[in-house]
Amino acid sequence: VKVTRWQSGFVRLLPRVIAFLLVGFAVLYVVAIANPLPEIGGNWRTTTFGSAFDDPASFVRILLDGITFAGLLFIVASGFSLIFGLMRIVNMAHGGFYLLGGYFAYEVQQRMTGEGFAIAPELVSTWEWVAPLLFASVLVGLIGLVVQQLLLRWNQGQDLRQALITIAVSVIIADQVIAHFPRQAAIPGGGNAASITWPGWTNQLVDLRVWGVEYSLARLSMLTLGVAVGIALWLWLYRTRTGMVIRAGVDDQQMTSALGINIQRTFAIAFFVGVALAGFGAVVGASQGAVASGQDGQWLLNSLVVVIVGGMGSLFGAVAGSLLYGLVFSFSAAYLPTTGDNCCTQYSIVVTFVLLAMVLAFRPQGLFGRVG
Amino acid sequence: MRLAPAKLFERAVAVIALVAILVGPLIFSDYWISALLTQALLFGIAAASLIFLSAYGGMVSLAQTALMGICGFIIGNMVTERVAGGETKGLTLGWDPTLSIVLAIVGTTLIAMVFGALSARSAGIYFLMLTLTFSVIANYFFGQVTLVSGFSGIAGIDRYTPGFVGDIVGHEDRLYYIAAGTALFAYLLIRYIVRTPFGIALQGVRDDPVRMASLGYNVPLHRTLAFGFAGFLASLAGVLFVWWQGQISPPDVGLIATIELLVMAVIGGLWRIEGAWLGAFAFIVINNYVRDVEMPVIGGSFNTIIGLIFLAIVIVSPGGLMGLWDRGAELVAAGRRLGGRPVAPGGSGAGS
Numbered sequence: 084v085k086v087t088r089w090q091s092g093f094v095r096l097l098p099r100v101i102a103f104l105l106v107g108f109a110v111l112y113v114v115a116i117a118n119p120l121p122e123i124g125g126n127w128r129t130t131t132f133g134s135a136f137d138d139p140a141s142f143v144r145i146l147l148d149g150i151t152f153a154g155l156l157f158i159v160a161s162g163f164s165l166i167f168g169l170m171r172i173v174n175m176a177h178g179g180f181y182l183l184g185g186y187f188a189y190e191v192q193q194r195m196t197g198e199g200f201a202i203a204p205e206l207v208s209t210w211e212w213v214a215p216l217l218f219a220s221v222l223v224g225l226i227g228l229v230v231q232q233l234l235l236r237w238n239q240g241q242d243l244r245q246a247l248i249t250i251a252v253s254v255i256i257a258d259q260v261i262a263h264f265p266r267q268a269a270i271p272g273g274g275n276a277a278s279i280t281w282p283g284w285t286n287q288l289v290d291l292r293v294w295g296v297e298y299s300l301a302r303l304s305m306l307t308l309g310v311a312v313g314i315a316l317w318l319w320l321y322r323t324r325t326g327m328v329i330r331a332g333v334d335d336q337q338m339t340s341a342l343g344i345n346i347q348r349t350f351a352i353a354f355f356v357g358v359a360l361a362g363f364g365a366v367v368g369a370s371q372g373a374v375a376s377g378q379d380g381q382w383l384l385n386s387l388v389v390v391i392v393g394g395m396g397s398l399f400g401a402v403a404g405s406l407l408y409g410l411v412f413s414f415s416a417a418y419l420p421t422t423g424d425n426c427c428t429q430y431s432i433v434v435t436f437v438l439l440a441m442v443l444a445f446r447p448q449g450l451f452g453r454v455g
Numbered sequence: 456m457r458l459a460p461a462k463l464f465e466r467a468v469a470v471i472a473l474v475a476i477l478v479g480p481l482i483f484s485d486y487w488i489s490a491l492l493t494q495a496l497l498f499g500i501a502a503a504s505l506i507f508l509s510a511y512g513g514m515v516s517l518a519q520t521a522l523m524g525i526c527g528f529i530i531g532n533m534v535t536e537r538v539a540g541g542e543t544k545g546l547t548l549g550w551d552p553t554l555s556i557v558l559a560i561v562g563t564t565l566i567a568m569v570f571g572a573l574s575a576r577s578a579g580i581y582f583l584m585l586t587l588t589f590s591v592i593a594n595y596f597f598g599q600v601t602l603v604s605g606f607s608g609i610a611g612i613d614r615y616t617p618g619f620v621g622d623i624v625g626h627e628d629r630l631y632y633i634a635a636g637t638a639l640f641a642y643l644l645i646r647y648i649v650r651t652p653f654g655i656a657l658q659g660v661r662d663d664p665v666r667m668a669s670l671g672y673n674v675p676l677h678r679t680l681a682f683g684f685a686g687f688l689a690s691l692a693g694v695l696f697v698w699w700q701g702q703i704s705p706p707d708v709g710l711i712a713t714i715e716l717l718v719m720a721v722i723g724g725l726w727r728i729e730g731a732w733l734g735a736f737a738f739i740v741i742n743n744y745v746r747d748v749e750m751p752v753i754g755g756s757f758n759t760i761i762g763l764i765f766l767a768i769v770i771v772s773p774g775g776l777m778g779l780w781d782r783g784a785e786l787v788a789a790g791r792r793l794g795g796r797p798v799a800p801g802g803s804g805a806g807s
Contacts, residue, residue, distance in 0.1 A: 243579065246580060247717075247769045250717065251762050255766070258759045259755050263755075384591040391585065430599075432595040436596075447576040
């Protein structure tokens with residue numbers, strides 16, 4: 084069968100057209116179509132919030148929710164991406180390290196304030212939040228370093244075996260967390276959920292002076308922390324000698340070590356930083372919500388989606404992936420049609436899959452990933 | 456046809472295993488048959504689909520548990536009926552069980568093809584990550600969407616079996632023999648598929664995708680089809696699973712279940728199909744007997760023990776039990792070689 088140029092062009096164009104129409108429809112839905120109807124039942128236009136035209140304040144709030152969540156996503160996923168980019172290790176225990184970080188910080192904050200499970204935000208000073216953060220990040224980073232030195236150093240290059248080893252580590256961590264945390268009193272009947280408290284001064288709403296939107300300062304500081312981590316990582320990778328070595332290692336590991344650079348030391352540093360970022364993110368995440376068993380899977384998924392969308396081992400890819408995933412996450416939760424009798428939509432996870440599928444269909448290496 | 460002694464011994468073990476499975480209900484207690492062996496046989500099929508992809512396609516998939524569960528959820532939604540007064544979950548379509556099972560298997564295979572097509576341009580470790588992501592998304596999908604499942608899942612599926620299967624709740628041996636027959640069918644089908652031109656080309660894709668592409672083979676298509684076939688196998692396991700367990704809920708496709716299937720495959724060995732059932736059997740027996748044991752010194756439940764066993768296997772013998780078996784056979788053969796017998800070149804299989 085002879086395929087004409089027009090036919091093959093059409094076949095190649097069709098998925099692009101479909102993807103374009105899908106994205107266009109989603110944007111149009113949020114901007115103009117969505118319509119919260121008060122009566123019970125509703126139709127396909129019924130959502131919890133109105134369109135951007137009808138209800139600009141809600142739109143801005145959801146936009147900010149997405150961007151601030153992206154800040155948190157970036158902190159966690161950049162660590163995952165750093166480890167993968169340099170060492171080709173898919174750290175399946177990243178979610179496990181996240182859990183550990185959250186619980187370590189919780190224990191430290193409890194000991195510093197001595198206030199029991201529910202601490203009033205006014206009672207927490209900035210130092211009583213920063214100290215648990217530093218302690219948890221460093222301790223989790225050190226545990227990661229031990230895992231890397233003992234279990235991953237000697238089988239460099241066997242990527243499947245390393246992934247299996249980190250899976251085993253994640254199983255052990257998840258079970259140990261259930262057995263030992265939280266050590267302080269937990270909420271009765273609340274499983275082992277534990278929540279860290281933001282410093283008191285973040286517990287207020289900021290008037291943004293746009294359509295009268297007042298927004299949580301805690302969520303804005305989450306974004307600020309994400310941006311700060313991003314800038315610090317950029318300075319480290321692009322302006323220091325260690326960063327230069329890491330970038331060289333990402334490009335050509337053998338050549339880098341052939342030049343007389345101690346690549347094992349660089350691996351150890353990068354693994355420490357990558358895992359410490361999981362702990363850092365956990366403290367921020369547990370301050371905004373709570374940390375609980377089962378979130379290891381959630382955060383492994385989040386990290387995977389961010390790096391698959393953004394591209395493996397790329398700092399800018401992690402930024403782009405976090406933003407896209409954060410926005411899709413918050414907008415799909417808010418704007419997908421509801422059936423009327425339920426409060427929220429159930430289908431936001433489908434949109435995550437569609438995002439992933441679209442990126443994989445057009446750029447299998449991710450938005451900022453390189454081939455090979 | 457003359458066989459090497461190791462091969463001959465292997466055949467003998469296989470025959471003994473088959474006979475043991477056949478007369479199983481006479482030898483083993485009811486608990487072993489209904490709880491452990493049936494479970495091992497059906498999870499072995501799912502593990503075999505994982506090993507097939509890994510051994511012959513170079514793709515380690517973490518989506519097999521999810522595919523198995525998707526098949527189970529489809530059946531659950533189709534066969535169960537709306538009971539008056541009872542709180543029912545899912546769509547409760549109340550369709551004919553035979554039709555439902557066919558539709559579920561076809562549907563799962565198609566979903567597997569979509570997953571495969573999306574990840575077909577990557578291999579190795581990327582493939583692992585992509586399939587894990589699909590699997591976790593499937594888990595959240597069933598957890599959140601109350602229309603088809605919701606958190607507590609669908610129960611009472613084992614009451615709706617096709618006429619030719621009959622009552623499996625009252626007759627536990629029946630499901631055991633069905634599982635054994637399906638497992639044998641799956642094993643022979645894999646053995647057949649890998650010898651077809653498609654199977655040979657797939658192994659070429661595993662070894663050198665670039666060369667195969669330049670020879671004119673469509674690499675993504677081969678991977679997609681292989682994934683679809685593995686999805687078909689997983690859906691068989693899914694049918695047996697909902698009959699065996701009677702119900703299905705989101706934790707059955709959760710991260711822990713996904714890892715457990717991988718552990719089975721790794722215990723058995725990711726390079727040989729036979730390892731699937733060996734690994735499933737070993738895992739399920741271990742799991743059954745350490746479930747109530749607590750980890751001494753560091754604390755924690757049997758999951759810590761499972762994790763440590765898994766870690767030990769990956770570190771000591773990446774080939775799993777079948778890897779140990781092959782290594783033992785090699786040592787025996789080497790010992791004979793020292794005895795002065797010549798060894799024919801090219802005698803080793805392509806399985807490693």
